[in-house]
Amino acid sequence: MIRTGEEYRDSIRDGREVWMGNERVRDVTTHRAFKPIVDVRAHLYDMAHDSGTRDVMTYHDPDSGETNCIANRLPRTQQDWWDKRAATDLVMDHARGVVTRVGDETIGEMWSLYDGQDVLNEVDPRFAENIRNHVHRAVTADPFHVSANTDPKGDRSRAPQDQDPDMLLHIVRETDNGIVVRGAKYETAAAYSNQAFTKPTIANWGNDEMSDYAVGFILDMGSPGLKFICRDGFAGRVPEADYPLSNRVDEVESMVVFDDVEIPWENVLFYRHTRAATYIRSTLHRYSAFAYVQRTLRFADLMIGAALWNAKQTGLDKQQAVQEKLATLATYRETISAHLTASIVMAEPSPGGLLMPNQSLLYTGRVAALTPLAEMMHLARELCGGQICITPDAAAFDNPATAGWLDKFYSINENWVADDRRKLLAMARDLLNSDYAGHRLAFQLFAQAPPFAHLAAVYHNFDYAGPLDLVRDVADLSDKVLGQKGATV
Template sequence: MPLKTPQQYIESLRDGRVTYWDGERIDDITAHPRFQVPIAMTAKDYDYDDPDYRNIRRYQTEDGGSAHRIYQIPHSEKDLADRVEMMGNSAISTLTTGVFMALMSVKDQVGEVNPQYAANIERMYKYARDNDLRAAEVITDPKGDRKRRAHEQDDPDLYVRIVDRNKDGIIVRGAKLHITAASLIHELVVMPTKGMRQDEKDYAVSFSIPVNAKGVKIINRSFAPAELNPFDYPASAHHSMPEGFVVFDDVFVPWDRVFLAGEVPLASKLAQSLGLWERTGGVVEAARLSELFVGLAQLVTEMQGKEGDPMAQASIAELITYAEMIRMGLDYACRHFETTASGMIFPNTLAINAAKYYYAANYHQTVRYLHDLGGGLVLTLPLESDLRNEESGQYIRKYLYTKRTVDVEQRMRVYNLIRDLTADAYGGWQFVVALQAGGGLVAQRTMMNRTYDMNRAKARALKAAGALPKAKAMAAE
């Protein structure tokens, strides 16, 4: 099928999906003010004729068709580089469709346990690709009492579970939290939140289901109001995206859409597969954002006439270090890629986890440098309406003046972006996302401990200490 146009994407959302926001059931999200900005963000990635992004957004499939590059399975370093470039120029509602990369990366392992599940993964991947659909990563369960396993909860539905099986498919019940763009995509791709034990086999479940499937309900929340002035909110006014609280109220899933239904050993493999690609997306965004921080820091410093101030230069150097460490981590991960048995390449697991950890662990301290350089004006700057008011505007232009080369309105725009990115609507969302997207810091520590070549490190340490490894010592005796 041909690629969708932005308008065709918008039309595709009028499919009877059940969506709530602020206590209201919204029957047509395309006509509701709450969804105008996120829909516009997502629709933009359907503009395949945009000369600036034509080659970034599309690629040629193995059968000669065209598809969005979010579906391209990398088989070379160039493929991976093209994918990273696309990720840096796409809405998050497009990037979540990368969940199919996670599925395809473990398809062979899934096939060793159940060949039908592997066939289902490939079929759903091609179906979504060829119909130019978007998907959501649906992974995090409510979890209830964290001290107890899934099957030990007071309410058995606190993890998504299979409540019935028949010849046609499975019936699932439960909820998934923090599902970015859930109301704006076409397919909800459900993955296990973690590994499961044999007595939790009903909770070892993975599948893909249309958003408008009977029994699916989405409750939305966003960091930004429906309408924001782009002068005062230069980030939030253009980049707000709802997070979905997704409910599965006895949803029927046909067998040809099931990827896992009780095969416990596969639960952890599916859960872990998503983490790598999600963290890769986080590092790509971190590289973009950290460079923006450097630019903003330099601008406010120059606007204040402090470009020669040693303390200001020291703070900017810290921001540069942060930005370059993230960029080098991403570059290393892509250049030292790994390969699956079927030839799919993916970023180096250890490098991506180390880069994501560095980004998340140092994000809040890094923002501190930007706030220190900007000062209190980051929070107390008057609004655009006051600037445009003839009476109040004259005072704003008079007292925000610094020197002839600095335009007051431009200065206000720079400060507004600092506030919006780090201390207001978008900034509040980003403070949490920097830590939690792709799993918290513990998740990255765990993967680093698993993938680091500890035996080589210990051998080098023993050699440096002049001590023989135990086996060689015994042989020498």
Template structure:
């Protein structure tokens, strides 16, 4: 698809989003190719959720005001997630849009449209450096931002290399990483695979902008940033097994399983106007932080909403079994709240300490440390909820049990809760189980731990970047003289 805005349509609608997925893309799940993602039983609930959010945004005046603005080019209403903030007011308005998206999805959608739109804002912000890589690449980044904004594209990214042999180098086995196999008049031809493309079957396009060998000498063919429609010829999308179980009532997994996928690129042509960087590993490594300046704040906002959901569910589970007055349980609930409050203040601080980028945009201050802290405490929060609910997460009646006239008297008598009937209690516990115990919850926990990058490597980068020079000077002065009594 050419990068032009003459057919700009502005904000997505539910119907337009559904129709956009029926574009000939090659999507596979459980050994079968999917004819139409929007109509497939495993994917339709998630597609409907996104479509409903798009329609809700248009129908609710407050939501529309919070999450959109008028395009300066076409005058169409477009997503504020794509806005280029230059003032503190712009930045606050931008993150009000993030807050709307994350509240509506209970913090469960790591790849909500807001997240990748903010990555594209970062791509625009890095355009000057990209132009220095090759003439035209910076202009491509600016044009892609305009294109994605005017079409209100739903995007994913694919960053990880195939998990074949992490002890080996792609320089020895090129199948270990996505690579450029040819440059021609039309663009670059790429071959290889990428993982994990969260939201891939429900997205319009994919961005690729990270590779584990970007800084190695001789690895230039593996360094590539580009965007591509997900129906590109030669591109195959392999989805993991859906998390919603057909034999069980799914409260969260049915709608919030945003899917993860492997992408196989079989000599796929990427047109030149969709290429942003080639061959320069150091420029790519430096750019990774720059282009995520706004998306990491979006992630913080999402995780805060997820923590608020944990607080509510944990408190209601504790009340349902009459343990919310116990001192130890109150301490556990207070611990989750302390994490939510710490993150809330961190979000406010990152925005309040915003800095101006070289292109004149206003970006939240660097907050990678807050992200790695979030990755660590996510598992702790789930552990607390498991401990509160204990064996109740294992034994709850199903909807079939609740509907049985023979069983219902016993369920009402022995499986009710404190001030809550058996039906509501069982659904509450099943909701909590999805959050912390079953495949959906464990996938979400894994996502929280890995989404921001490897925490250990991230802390090492923080160590290298952290400026302690002023305090070091004080300490050296203190130890330079004999201690007094």
């Protein structure tokens, strides 16, 4: 059943070995770098109980009689997707920023496995049963579920067997209880999550039918032998008044080291079977891309709001050149929204009997959202002007020696006083121009895969039959040229 925020906090106080710099973090719920985002995640759990938000965040399961999180519900109807979209929007409203790892973006990877039960059955029928059990557990136990994907990789021109074998996570032996694995993975939010779907990276795990590197499992974050080596978080390093997003919604990544970690058989989803690994890689974002694209939509809203408020405060929103730039941002935003909406309206059955967003529209929407993202950020930066990089910090606005001058020069009129203007510029700076902003932009290459993978997904999911048939008929080509009608690439 759904958990409370305090139950979530208690679940991650399990003695896990977390390092940040030269510090052993004893309690991620109170540490300056983790506490803000842990508090956000805990609040999301509490939203499932709050009378003002629970109807959007949860649903009643008539079979079990339980109330469960809507994000974890297996999608079977269009309404399920509308409900998930509404819940994610509400989550971002309450987070007051873009939060990537809240669970809805990673549970979809489990649904892709659910669709691949026939492939898993080729390895061992127990593995298909394991995925069904874990999908059910994700719904009923409500864990904070994340994703473990990228390895350190090492020399990518060489097979993993021809270098330090630990560069890619791999099986080192089997036991009566399960498999023992060694290596490392990069994971966002790992240090304060409950479990992760751990899977092969996009790498050469070999061309043989069996490979020690083709392994996927559910990882309990409290497992012995795990070490979490984290990048330094942005929270707590600079004043919140000057960097509100950095201090509220920064999500800390970890290199998770597997020092001979035993994975129980009931948590193993596939292993040593390269076909299963290839299938999982090719369908990994079948569902989860929706959540990622929706977050880019929210980021677009933040850019438009920051840019438009900055134009309004000085009256520049009346200029045609400014309006054209704002219209460009609006077009970018609406293109993303249109793809999300259309992918629901034209949703299609999945191989496992679920309802997945229209794959061609979803993946083209991801390209439309991410390819111009840096350009759109710079356009918003241009509309905000140079003041986002030169405005003094909040302390200067409070300092009696300088406050009077800043109040004079930053107050525009009775509606735009210095304090409000400073807050707006600080938010825009943190969104577009800070260390956190640069991290968020680069993070897309990690969280959503690199651009070549986006285009590959479009190539393999677009229906080429229509254009081929159209040109075949218009050009009056013979069957000898293109083969039978409806031929695709």
